[in-house]
Amino acid sequence: MLKQRIITAAIMIPIVIATIFLLETLWFSVLVAIFVAIGAWEWAGLCKPSKKYQYTYSLMSLLILVGLYSVSDSKLYENVIFSGVIYWIIAVFLIFSYQNRCKLLPKSSLILLAMGFFLLIPMWVSLTVLKSFPENGASLIMFLMLLIWGADTAAYFVGKKWGKRQLASQVSPRKTWEGSVGGIIAGIIIALAYVIVSDQTLNKGVTLIGLSILTVSISIIGDLMESMVKREANIKDSGSILPGHGGVMDRIDSLTSAAPVFVFGIVNLGIGI
DSSP states (O other): OHHHHHHHHHHHHHHHHHHHHHSHHHHHHHHHHEEEEEEEHHHHHHOOOOOHHHHHHHHHHHHHHHHHHHOOOHHHHHHHHHHHHHHHHHHHHHHHHHTTTTTOOOOOHHHHHHHHHHHHHHHHHHHHHHHHHHTTTTHHHHHHHHHHHHHHHHHHHHHHHHHOSEEEETTTEEEEEEHHHEEEEEEEEHHHHOOOHTTTOOHHHHHHHHOOOOOHHHHHHHHHHHHHHHHTTTTOOOOOSSSBBBSSHHEEEEEEEHHHHHHHHHHHHOOOO
């Protein structure tokens, strides 16, 4: 399994990096939209409607993205990103309740499908907004990706080596507090490196490191949220399109939560721009 993960990552990471730096905003947004459509298909599968509704849900997601890009209204984008931030605050309470055996996660497939829009649409808008920054949009997206990849990798290996205390045993038994702390420390190191390389002022640098800690922490919530839904659906992986990694949702679950929070902070705190 680890070998498959490494091989798939070795293939995908250069493609992602090339996409971030070489594509213009339009084509970058189109490519991310394709991943959103696949993610929507997989999310619908977790909600257990019929195949017909999976197609419809995926198509609806794409149509929403097309509409948003066509309008291209900055205020609308801000509201969508803000809705994503609010959603993830609510998700913290859903996960907390699930862990404490007071399951507030909706059982209705329709409600779960609606929740999927709040996972996927704000993520797409957030990445599109970042990419549109004329001077450093690509570097900020790359920084966000490095935060998530670095934290996820560190959490995996630290948790495997030293993990003893479960983070959320009812949601995802393999995740540990030690692994999570390892991921946050990795995020701090990556943020510090970015601050130095990008020559940030002291105030902006400290703020960016703080935002990075929050971003990594909320990325863990994104992972737990998908794990909770998969547990309720009794499904191990959201899909099988990525050997060793499962489905697209299994790879972007952390990004769905991290991107809106990160971009909301970047825009409203005025850092990195």
